[in-house]
Amino acid sequence: MPTKRLARLASRYVVLVVVAAIVAFPLYVLLSGSLMTLKEISSIPPQLIPLHPVWKSFSEAFSSGNLGQYLLVSLGQSALITVGQVVTSISAAFAFAYIAFPFKRILFALMLATSMIPFEVTVIANLQTVHTLHVDETMQGLVIPFLATGFGIFLMRQAFMQIPKEMHEAAIIDGYGPWKYLWRVAVPLARPSVAALAVFGFLGAWNQYLWPLLETGNNTSIQTIQMGIRQVGGTISTANLTLAAGVIATAPLLILLVFFQKHLIRSLTAGAVK
Amino acid sequence: MSQVRFDAVSKIFGGTPALTDLSLEVADGELLVLLGPSGCGKTTALRLLAGLEQVSSGTIHIDDADVTNMEPKDRDIAMVFQSYALYPHMSVRKNVEFPLKNAKLPAAEVAARVNEALATVSLTELADRKPGQLSGGQRQRVALARAIVRRPRVFLMDEPLSNLDATLRQQTRADIVALQRRLGVTTVYVTHDQVEAMTMGHRIAVMKGGVLQQVGKPLDLYNEPANAFVAGFLGSPGMNLVAGELRDGQIYIGGDLVGTSSVADTRDVTVGIRAENLRLADVGFSATVVVAEELGADVHVVCETATHERVVVRQAQHATVPTLGDTIALAATGQVYVFDRHTGARLS
Numbered sequence: 001m002p003t004k005r006l007a008r009l010a011s012r013y014v015v016l017v018v019v020a021a022i023v024a025f026p027l028y029v030l031l032s033g034s035l036m037t038l039k040e041i042s043s044i045p046p047q048l049i050p051l052h053p054v055w056k057s058f059s060e061a062f063s064s065g066n067l068g069q070y071l072l073v074s075l076g077q078s079a080l081i082t083v084g085q086v087v088t089s090i091s092a093a094f095a096f097a098y099i100a101f102p103f104k105r106i107l108f109a110l111m112l113a114t115s116m117i118p119f120e121v122t123v124i125a126n127l128q129t130v131h132t133l134h135v136d137e138t139m140q141g142l143v144i145p146f147l148a149t150g151f152g153i154f155l156m157r158q159a160f161m162q163i164p165k166e167m168h169e170a171a172i173i174d175g176y177g178p179w180k181y182l183w184r185v186a187v188p189l190a191r192p193s194v195a196a197l198a199v200f201g202f203l204g205a206w207n208q209y210l211w212p213l214l215e216t217g218n219n220t221s222i223q224t225i226q227m228g229i230r231q232v233g234g235t236i237s238t239a240n241l242t243l244a245a246g247v248i249a250t251a252p253l254l255i256l257l258v259f260f261q262k263h264l265i266r267s268l269t270a271g272a273v274k
Numbered sequence: 275m276s277q278v279r280f281d282a283v284s285k286i287f288g289g290t291p292a293l294t295d296l297s298l299e300v301a302d303g304e305l306l307v308l309l310g311p312s313g314c315g316k317t318t319a320l321r322l323l324a325g326l327e328q329v330s331s332g333t334i335h336i337d338d339a340d341v342t343n344m345e346p347k348d349r350d351i352a353m354v355f356q357s358y359a360l361y362p363h364m365s366v367r368k369n370v371e372f373p374l375k376n377a378k379l380p381a382a383e384v385a386a387r388v389n390e391a392l393a394t395v396s397l398t399e400l401a402d403r404k405p406g407q408l409s410g411g412q413r414q415r416v417a418l419a420r421a422i423v424r425r426p427r428v429f430l431m432d433e434p435l436s437n438l439d440a441t442l443r444q445q446t447r448a449d450i451v452a453l454q455r456r457l458g459v460t461t462v463y464v465t466h467d468q469v470e471a472m473t474m475g476h477r478i479a480v481m482k483g484g485v486l487q488q489v490g491k492p493l494d495l496y497n498e499p500a501n502a503f504v505a506g507f508l509g510s511p512g513m514n515l516v517a518g519e520l521r522d523g524q525i526y527i528g529g530d531l532v533g534t535s536s537v538a539d540t541r542d543v544t545v546g547i548r549a550e551n552l553r554l555a556d557v558g559f560s561a562t563v564v565v566a567e568e569l570g571a572d573v574h575v576v577c578e579t580a581t582h583e584r585v586v587v588r589q590a591q592h593a594t595v596p597t598l599g600d601t602i603a604l605a606a607t608g609q610v611y612v613f614d615r616h617t618g619a620r621l622s
């Protein structure tokens with residue numbers, strides 16, 4: 001390999017390693033801290049490697065913080081939001097991709113614009129909506145504002161538009177209406193994007209903190225795992241338990257990402273290369 | 275078995291006419307080729323027949339039924355697309371089965387018809403593969419099987435060979451012809467390839483700019499073109515078309531006599547001579563040799579006239595090929611056609 005090309009390749013890898021290290025460092029601190037004793041965590045200079053890993057922090061955090069209950073709530077809430085987002089995104093995207101209707105472009109632009117508004121801006125409106133629907137402090141209240149997303153509709157529309165129109169026409173000639181075509185042809189062909197949307201939806205729902213904090217109120221039975229971490233401790237005297245709770249809260253996401261990373265990458269780079 | 279009839283069919287897309295006043299009949303069991311360059315309206319006509327587009331005016335009949343406003347699924351047609359439109363997530367069997375799944379037929383009949391269609395196109399052994407695991411020719415056959423399995427009244431084929439390489443195209447061309455003749459299903463076949471049209475069609479309908487130019491049997495169109503466009507489009511190479519003069523029934527190119535016409539008129543015309551009807555001679559209209567294309571059995575000698583028009587002379591392989599850059603004399607050995615200089619209509 002010519003020296004110039006080798007140098008270019010090496011410099012590229014150096015940059016990637018540095019960026020990856022910056023991204024992974026907080027996760028490493030979380031994991032290593034959860035395996036340290038309190039003395040090791042508070043030692044100066046800071047210790048990066050747990051010399052004598054303490055595994056019992058996990059069981060202690062799990063039982064003392066009642067994390068099982070919080071995990072179940074988060075799982076239910078995230079699953080409902082994910083299913084809702086997938087169904088609404090597929091349906092709306094199909095309309096935007098295949099059906100001609102008045103003001104389609106304007107409506108699509110408006111829909112897309114909603115994904116550019118920070119959630120905090122709409123919090124009050126969402127609280128009012130949930131209140132109007134009489135679902136305050138319920139699981140429905142946790143879920144309803146997130147059942148449709150502009151990003152999801154956009155992602156699915158792009159996926160549908162990549163399917164050659166001849167496939168739709170062939171299905172029309174064979175007597176398949178829009179609904180059958182959608183579920184028998186379009187959705188199976190857009191599977192990578194559906195998987196990516198599901199992962200993004202689940203991640204977003206799982207990591208929510210502000211909305212569950214505002215919405216659950218006094219109903220402790222619908223508090224999510226992110227709120228549960230706070231119950232474990234939050235003081236220096238329980239730092240190792242809090243970090244262990246953080247690892248427990250993160251683990252489901254990491255498992256999900258490992259299984260779906262192929263679809264995520266394929267979806268995000270779709271159309272970028274031939 | 276069915277007949278198809280277009281009656282004064284027009285299609286306008288956003289103010290631009292794509293098809294103008296098409297009246298055409300396709301006989302029962304016939305393979306009619308719609309031939310023309312890109313944008314001539316041939317695919318539009320096919321899509322109107324399929325029901326994938328709505329006519330702007332006129333009517334379309336299949337047998338006695340007016341299908342102009344009928345849903346595509348109710349027209350009892352099957353279409354083979356240029357891109358094949360196979361579903362990549364389904365196996366070959368599932369692809370072929372797909373049109374029948376919606377027809378609510380008994381499972382045993384579906385299986386029997388799928389097996390028969392797969393056997394017809396020799397794909398039985400590849401039934402469990404996905405389209406991505408097949409060659410271009412095999413995918414093409416899956417698309418054909420998917421059309422056959424419906425046992426439609428009419429087959430519609432939209433340039434189904436254009437994605438194949440030359441050798442495979444020639445082979446598949448023969449396969450489609452044999453299949454169509456065997457099944458006897460009325461077929462409308464769209465192509466821009468005149469060789470395909472000449473070799474496959476019972477009749478050819480030549481189109482240009484959304485207007486039907488001429489319809490007839492391949493050799494009739496070749497020998498008796500209605501206008502200069504048809505003459506130039508059919509044949510490989512197409513007919514040589516050169517500016518000339520008609521003087522009292524005598525045809526001249528560059529002041530040299532090349533033939534006689536039944537039209538005793540005097541005017542500027544376009545003179546048409548097939549490549550095989552031209553030869554190098556001592557006396558004739560002059561042209562400069564540009565290139566000689568060796569095609570094996572034949573040599574195409576490409577020349578340029580004094581008015582910078584290209585003329586091709588077909589010579590046998592053993593004939594003496596003139597040197598590039600030489601000025602030679604060309605004489606007509608067969609029919610010389612005369613077309614109106616402005617309208618292109620044939621005069622004689």
